[in-house]
Amino acid sequence: MTDSIALARQSILAPVGLGDSDLDRLISALSSPAIDAADVYFQSSRLQSWMLEDGIIKDGSFNIEQGAGLRAISGEKTGFAYSDELELGALTKAADAARAIARGGGAAPVNIGGAPARRRLYDPMNPIESLDDAAKIDLLHRVDAEARGMDTRVKEVMVSLVAVQDTILVVSDDGRLNADVRPLIRLSVVVVAEENGRREQAHSGGGARLDLGWMLAEDRALGFAREAVRQALVNLEAGPAPAGTMTVVLGAGWPGVLLHEAIGHGLEGDFNRKGTSAFSGRLNERVAAKGVTVVDDGTLPGRRGSLNIDDEGTESHCTTLIEDGVLVGYMQDRLNARLMGMQPTGNGRRESYAHLPMPRMTNTYMRAGNHDPGEIIASVEHGLYAANFGGGQVDITSGKFTFSASEAYLIENGKISQPVKGATLIGNGPDVLTRVSMVGNDLKLDAGVGTCGKDGQSVPVGVGQPTLRVDGLTVGGTGAD
Amino acid sequence: MANLATADTTEQLQRLEQSIDRLLSEAKRCGATAAEAVVSASTGLEVAVRMGEIETVEHTRDHGLGVTVYFGKRKGSASTSDLTPQALEDAVAQACTIARHTQEDPCAGLAPAELMARELPSLDLDHPWGISVDGAVRLATDCEDAARAQDNRIINSEGASLSTHAGLKVYGNSHGFVGGYPSTRHGLSVAVVGKSGDEMQRDYWWTSARAPEDLEAAESVGRRAAERTVARLGGRRLGTRRAPVLFRAEQAAGLLRHLCGAISGSALYRKMSFLLDQLGEPLFPVFVQVQEDPLRPRGLASAPFDGDGVATAPKTIVRDGVLQTYLLDHYAGCRLGMTTTGNAGGVRNLSLRMGDKDRAEMLQALDTGLFVTELMGQGVNNVTGDYSRGASGFWVENGVIQYPVEEITIAGNLKDMFKGLVEIGNDHDFCGSTTTGSWLIDKMTIAGE
Numbered sequence: 067m068t069d070s071i072a073l074a075r076q077s078i079l080a081p082v083g084l085g086d087s088d089l090d091r092l093i094s095a096l097s098s099p100a101i102d103a104a105d106v107y108f109q110s111s112r113l114q115s116w117m118l119e120d121g122i123i124k125d126g127s128f129n130i131e132q133g134a135g136l137r138a139i140s141g142e143k144t145g146f147a148y149s150d151e152l153e154l155g156a157l158t159k160a161a162d163a164a165r166a167i168a169r170g171g172g173a174a175p176v177n178i179g180g181a182p183a184r185r186r187l188y189d190p191m192n193p194i195e196s197l198d199d200a201a202k203i204d205l206l207h208r209v210d211a212e213a214r215g216m217d218t219r220v221k222e223v224m225v226s227l228v229a230v231q232d233t234i235l236v237v238s239d240d241g242r243l244n245a246d247v248r249p250l251i252r253l254s255v256v257v258v259a260e261e262n263g264r265r266e267q268a269h270s271g272g273g274a275r276l277d278l279g280w281m282l283a284e285d286r287a288l289g290f291a292r293e294a295v296r297q298a299l300v301n302l303e304a305g306p307a308p309a310g311t312m313t314v315v316l317g318a319g320w321p322g323v324l325l326h327e328a329i330g331h332g333l334e335g336d337f338n339r340k341g342t343s344a345f346s347g348r349l350n351e352r353v354a355a356k357g358v359t360v361v362d363d364g365t366l367p368g369r370r371g372s373l374n375i376d377d378e379g380t381e382s383h384c385t386t387l388i389e390d391g392v393l394v395g396y397m398q399d400r401l402n403a404r405l406m407g408m409q410p411t412g413n414g415r416r417e418s419y420a421h422l423p424m425p426r427m428t429n430t431y432m433r434a435g436n437h438d439p440g441e442i443i444a445s446v447e448h449g450l451y452a453a454n455f456g457g458g459q460v461d462i463t464s465g466k467f468t469f470s471a472s473e474a475y476l477i478e479n480g481k482i483s484q485p486v487k488g489a490t491l492i493g494n495g496p497d498v499l500t501r502v503s504m505v506g507n508d509l510k511l512d513a514g515v516g517t518c519g520k521d522g523q524s525v526p527v528g529v530g531q532p533t534l535r536v537d538g539l540t541v542g543g544t545g546a547d
Numbered sequence: 548m549a550n551l552a553t554a555d556t557t558e559q560l561q562r563l564e565q566s567i568d569r570l571l572s573e574a575k576r577c578g579a580t581a582a583e584a585v586v587s588a589s590t591g592l593e594v595a596v597r598m599g600e601i602e603t604v605e606h607t608r609d610h611g612l613g614v615t616v617y618f619g620k621r622k623g624s625a626s627t628s629d630l631t632p633q634a635l636e637d638a639v640a641q642a643c644t645i646a647r648h649t650q651e652d653p654c655a656g657l658a659p660a661e662l663m664a665r666e667l668p669s670l671d672l673d674h675p676w677g678i679s680v681d682g683a684v685r686l687a688t689d690c691e692d693a694a695r696a697q698d699n700r701i702i703n704s705e706g707a708s709l710s711t712h713a714g715l716k717v718y719g720n721s722h723g724f725v726g727g728y729p730s731t732r733h734g735l736s737v738a739v740v741g742k743s744g745d746e747m748q749r750d751y752w753w754t755s756a757r758a759p760e761d762l763e764a765a766e767s768v769g770r771r772a773a774e775r776t777v778a779r780l781g782g783r784r785l786g787t788r789r790a791p792v793l794f795r796a797e798q799a800a801g802l803l804r805h806l807c808g809a810i811s812g813s814a815l816y817r818k819m820s821f822l823l824d825q826l827g828e829p830l831f832p833v834f835v836q837v838q839e840d841p842l843r844p845r846g847l848a849s850a851p852f853d854g855d856g857v858a859t860a861p862k863t864i865v866r867d868g869v870l871q872t873y874l875l876d877h878y879a880g881c882r883l884g885m886t887t888t889g890n891a892g893g894v895r896n897l898s899l900r901m902g903d904k905d906r907a908e909m910l911q912a913l914d915t916g917l918f919v920t921e922l923m924g925q926g927v928n929n930v931t932g933d934y935s936r937g938a939s940g941f942w943v944e945n946g947v948i949q950y951p952v953e954e955i956t957i958a959g960n961l962k963d964m965f966k967g968l969v970e971i972g973n974d975h976d977f978c979g980s981t982t983t984g985s986w987l988i989d990k991m992t993i994a995g996e
Contacts, residue, residue: 114645116648119817120652122649122650122651122652123648123649123650124649124650124652124655125622125623125624125649126623126624126645126646126648126649127623127624127625127626127642127645128624128625128626128638128641128642128644128645129625129626129627130625130626130627130628130629130634130637130638130641131627131628132628132629133628142597142600142602143600143601143602143603143604144602144603144604145603145604146603146604146605146606147605147606147608148606148607148608149608150608150609150610150628150629160606163606164606166604166680167601167604199644199647199648200648203648221818222817222818222819224817258817258818258819258930260818265818265819265930265931266930266931267819267928267930307935307958309787309956309958309992309993309994310787310994310995310996311787311994311995311996340597340703340705341703341740342703342705342740342747342749344747420607420609422603422605456925456926457924457925458924458925459923459924459925459937461749461923462749463740463747463748463749464746464747464748464749464779464782464953466923466937466939466953466954467923467937468923468924468926468936468937468956469924470924470925470926470935487931487933488926488928488933488935489926489935489956489958490923490924490926490935490936490937490956490958491956492923492924492937492954492955492956492994493954494954540954540955540956540994540995540996541956541994542926542935542936542937542955542956542957542958542992542994543935543958543992543994544935544958544959544960544992545992
């Protein structure tokens with residue numbers, strides 16, 4: 067059986083004896099003439115994790131979560147309640163609590179019907195069972211041995227492996243029933259290297275909505291170990307980072323976290339409807355240099371940020387946010403799309419049944435340009451090459467954003483020279499992309515480890531970009547004197 | 548062992564204690580040589596209003612259980628939100644399956660029985676608030692109204708929200724220890740947007756407490772959010788320079804958290820700390836005294852026992868600038884050849900002895916430099932102590948605020964920053980489990996234009 071709806075019915079509804087007439091009753095309980103939209107979101111998720119440290123498998127855990135969130139919307143008002151008991155009485159109580167947002171009651175019955183799933187970006191399988199436990203343990207040991215065998219300066223290695231199967235089923239007020247079975251895997255490696263009393267750390271890893279065979283293919287997991295060691299050894303040689311505003315070349319791939327922070331959040335529908343984003347009211351205005359095109363694309367097969375449907379049952383989209391430098395689109399969930407008179411874009415996401423959906427990114431990246439990365443480095447007389455990054459943060463209203471380099475080098479006379487310590491970079495979202503003077507031809511997506519936090523809710527996301535030259539970003543090192 | 552609780556919560560506590568019993572006996576039945584479990588239940592209400600209208604009304608109701616089984620020196624864990632007897636059994640079975648694959652770890656196991664909390668002191672943490680949805684909406688509205696009325700440059704709002712949560716938590720292990728207690732937490736917060744020309748700025752304020760009567764008044768929370776927001780308007784950048792930096796008390800509390808991260812057991816045994824082998828060494832100037840009081844009545848981080856069941860007690864972390872203790876749970880203690888300090892689950896209610904200068908006097912002491920009121924980004928390296936973060940605040944000359952600044956970074960190394968602490972203010976002004984005044988640090992690198 068590979069139909070997501072059938073799988074979701076079987077794994078969530080059948081064990082607790084809930085049928086279509088019950089779903090119908092819940093939707094009716096949520097509805098009234100004053101309610102504009104309502105939905106019930108069922109979720110069942112299983113997570114298994116393993117952790118290796120000091121060369122031994124030290125810990126592992128298994129987590130099972132299930133529940134349902136019930137939402138009723140009237141105008142801009144949302145009533146919400148959830149239950150971790152999937153039992154009609156508890157769910158009806160939650161529906162009554164959610165509907166209390168609007169007075170009155172008595173809605174026409176609806177017919178529950180499944181919409182045929184058209185998209186198949188990942189298989190509805192359980193990645194936890196895609197490899198037996200002994201083989202997972204063996205994989206962690208091989209990653210550990212690879213990292214330790216590379217260099218005697220490697221002192222500590224920590225490896226973790228997580229596999230999740232998340233099954234969701236959404237019933238909307240029109241009776242439409244949608245489901246998605248979402249696999250997610252992730253491997254992380256942290257390395258501490260030491261030389262002459264100096265210690266430095268680095269981390270690497272990757273993930274996807276695929277089975278664990280992906281980690282084994284092409285020595286991928288061992289590659290993450292090698293990458294973590296390489297970065298830790300580079301950091302052992304790093305000198306102080308410079309301080310001040312300078313030309314910065316950003317590497318391809320994960321440094322696309324720049325886009326996520328600098329413009330992505332500012333283009334989410336909720337902030338723009340409320341007028342609290344630095345990008346509010348700026349549709350059709352130039353917000354980036356010519357040649358800069360940025361999309362949010364939930365339709366990439368197997369990617370960490372991809373979704374067949376979002377958490378409101380809307381099919382995922384590839385939404386163009388910036389086209390050749392001009393702001394052309396926002397990311398929307400149903401509520402904000404309706405209130406702004408726009409179409410939902412498949413960006414309605416929630417951390418779990420116990421959280422309300424809101425507009426969130428999926429995979430956000432800049433399309434490739436035509437400059438060779440070598441040519442971009444060679445064009446800089448004096449500046450910083452930021453090859454890799456940690457996380458970032460943005461103030462949506464003022465537009466100020468930061469992101470922190472984890473691997474960086476000085477550029478002197480068009481050549482990459484000495485490595486420098488990680489430093490925070492700061493800029494202004496509506497302004498930074500206007501300073502992009504060269505876009506590389508080497509578009510790369512990140513390895514699949516990104517998690518985005520907003521209003522206390524975490525969701526998996528992807529980012530990507532080609533090598534970029536930005537004329538004027540502030541680098542927060544200590545090397546001023 | 549439940550401490551002061553109403554009849555209703557007493558009954559609920561007993562139910563959760565029964566779940567613990569069931570988990571532990573099931574673990575024993577499966578052959579585990581030791582086990583520990585934690586079970587929790589909570590309910591709550593969260594109401595948000597924006598521009599005078601209700602935005603969301605959320606009713607929350609959560610359950611959770613976690614169980615860890617030990618087979619000699621091997622362990623496995625499982626967790627679930629389902630507290631039915633079948634789910635308890637399944638969770639134990641899952642944990643046992645995991646433990647078949649983990650390896651012997653000489654330090655794995657429960658903390659020694661003699662360290663378990665014997666009596667649970669009453670910490671006065673349980674103050675349920677029977678506020679209605681309408682009542683909650685009214686308070687949140689009052690708060691937002693006060694913020695919007697404070698200044699005509701406040702032109703928009705992200706809304707105000709009021710939350711109230713009541714929960715129960717019970718921990719038990721195969722030493723025979725079972726302890727549980729109810730606690731509540733209430734909060735009110737608001738964020739508003741100010742505008743001047745094309746520039747928009749946002750800021751917020753909040754209050755949080757165990758008892759509703761300890762919350763700051765709604766109007767006061769609103770006014771402070773508005774004051775903080777309009778103070779940011781007209782923000783400029785600074786030229787790159789080195790200068791003294793005054794961290795507002797809220798941001799200084801963040802520096803204390805970095806200290807705690809670096810002296811925590813897990814960072815130390817992994818050698819992922821910039822404060823290795825610093826016990827008994829001076830980290831700060833002699834006037835610095837840091838205390839932890841996990842038993843503070845109504846404290847936001849108070850707890851009678853830690854995550855291992857070990858009794859908590861007040862202690863001195865820094866005396867006369869010298870580091871007195873690490874923060875260890877049982878496992879990290881064993882790894883370091885030391886004894887747990889009752890810090891499984893973290894540090895609880897830190898306080899730093901404040902000096903005698905108020906805000907204005909601290910600005911005088913800063914003289915000419917940067918007054919930091921917000922920090923952004925994750926640029927703190929716990930292994931090296933390297934510190935580089937986005938900042939905003941105010942440029943100060945001769946003790947007087949000149950103008951707001953933004954889009955700059957401040958950088959240094961935490962070890963140097965701790966040593967370079969010149970003075971601590973008495974201007975503690977925020978809610979939270981950490982109590983400190985502002986910190987004046989002698990010199991940092993500011994990067995800007």
